[in-house]
Each structure stands twice: as C-alpha cells, then as structure tokens.
Amino acid sequence: MRRKDREITDFAAMLAIVKECGCCRLGMVLDGGAYIVPMNFGYELEDGALVLYFHGAQEEQKVSLLREQPAASFEMDTGHRLVPGAKADDYTYAYRSVMGRGTVEFLQDDAAKLHGLNRIMDHYTRRDDWTVEPPMLHATAVYRLRVHTWTAKEHIVP
Template sequence: MDMRRKDRLVDDPGELRLILEECKVCRIAMMDGEGLYIVPLNFGYEYDGDKLTLYVHSAREGRKVRAFRHNAAIAFEMDTGHELVEGNMACQTSYRYKSIIGNGSIHELDDNTEKASALNAMMEHLTGQTFEFNDKMVSAVAVFRIDVSQFSGKRRI
C-alpha cells in the first residue's frame, strides 16, 4: 500500500501484532447494489508475521451479509491509542493513534468446526478465554473469514 508519510509506517510484525491486540473493533467497507457500506465489528484474528486472517460474525441475514455474499472484495480499518496533542495554534494541534488498514476477500464459513474455531479466535481476542460451542450455537450465526491480501500499519506517537 502506498503511504505518503513513511515516517509513520509500522512494518515490524511484533508492533503490528501489538496494534492488532489493542484494537477491538474493525470497520469493514463493502459494496452492494445500494452503494458503499461500512460497519464496525468485533473481530478475532490469526497472524504469523506474514499472513493475516480476520474473523467476524453476524446475524444470518441483513444488508451486510447480503453484501458479503454478493461481492467478496472488502477494505478494513482498525485504530487505537487515541490521544489529543494540544498546541498553541490550530495547526500545532494533532492526534496520537495507531492503525491498520487493508484489503482482502471475505468468505462465509459453512463447516461448524471451522465456525467454532473462528468464534474462539474472536472470544480469545476480546476476552482472553476460549469457550465450547455446540452445533446449535454455531448454526445460529453467520461466521466469516477475511483473507487479507494487503495491509499496513501506521502510527503517530
């Protein structure tokens, strides 16, 4: 991804993992027949330093789910570490943050074992715990995997 402010680039896998850990909401942008659409979702992830996979869940129906099923191309953004930096003049005022943005393709999971694993990735990320999911529980929700094709981190500290 092209970034104008190279001094704010985060490309160290360890630092990217820390940003992922701090972020609890991922905004996913998609396109459907009505136009552009963006939703904030809690997420889970797998990251090995080279490959990033995100997981989200949803009700089984609705605009978001229809859009995911119609067009797999998505963009995403997550951010954390927000802090105002005050200056004496407006142009000296700034904001601290850490963020990750990227693109990928979203795919609905059909296998209950895969769905349970994805839900546990989410629960572990959000709560630090894993849970038991039975078939009835995983069948009640739609679970999606985002195969991230490219992403970058950015920070202002």
C-alpha cells in the same frame, strides 16, 4: 502512504496494533458507494498471513453483500489522544492504525465456525475454549477475511 515517516513495516509491530484494537471497521460496496460496519473481530496468523474473523446473523445486509462480492476492506485504530498546542495549527492527534484488503470466506462446518468464534472470544477475553450450542452455531454466520494487503502507521507524540 503519504506520510512515510509514520509508516510501520515491522510485522510484529503491525500485529501489536491489531491486538490493541477493540473494533474493526469492515468496508464493502453498496449501490456503488462505501458501506462500512464497525465489527467485533478475532484474528490469527495462517501461513504467516493475517486472517480476521467476524460473525453475525445469517440474514443481514453485510452478509448478503459479502456473499455477492467477497472482496472487502478493513480499518482499525487505537491509542487516540488529542495533543494540544498554543495555536490551533499546533494541535495534533496521536494514534496507531492498520488498514487493508482481503477476501471473505464463509465458514460452513461446525468445527471451523467454532474455531472462528473462539478466535473472536480470545481477542476480547484471552480465553479460547468456549463452547457454543449447535442451534446457535447453525444460526450464526461466521466468516473470515484472508488479508492480502495491509499497512500500518502511527503518530506517537510525547
């Protein structure tokens, strides 16, 4: 990280950024280049490590890519605010962000899939007791990214 003065190393503060974010950009490799998809997500801590949950159709490009190569990257950001200045080079931008890498695992068992979907729903609704009918549960790919490394930074401007 180039700007060490903006780095956040406190785990609780890093997790607070994740909680504030509404979108997680999931990065994969396609034809030797980056393939990035904005996703709804959920999260939890498992043995003190961050785990992210995603869902989608069983047959779609990102699912195929992740089944072939389960290593993935992610990025989230929040708190965006343009801070004007007297001159162009005085302008700056306030933000908070996290990014990292991990390994994707597709959930197979209905209970695990429902748990993942409820983590996603809890992130957006603050409720985690949803039910999903079996046909929908079977038609949905639910996967988690076990985060191996991640960093956070913020640029807070008064």
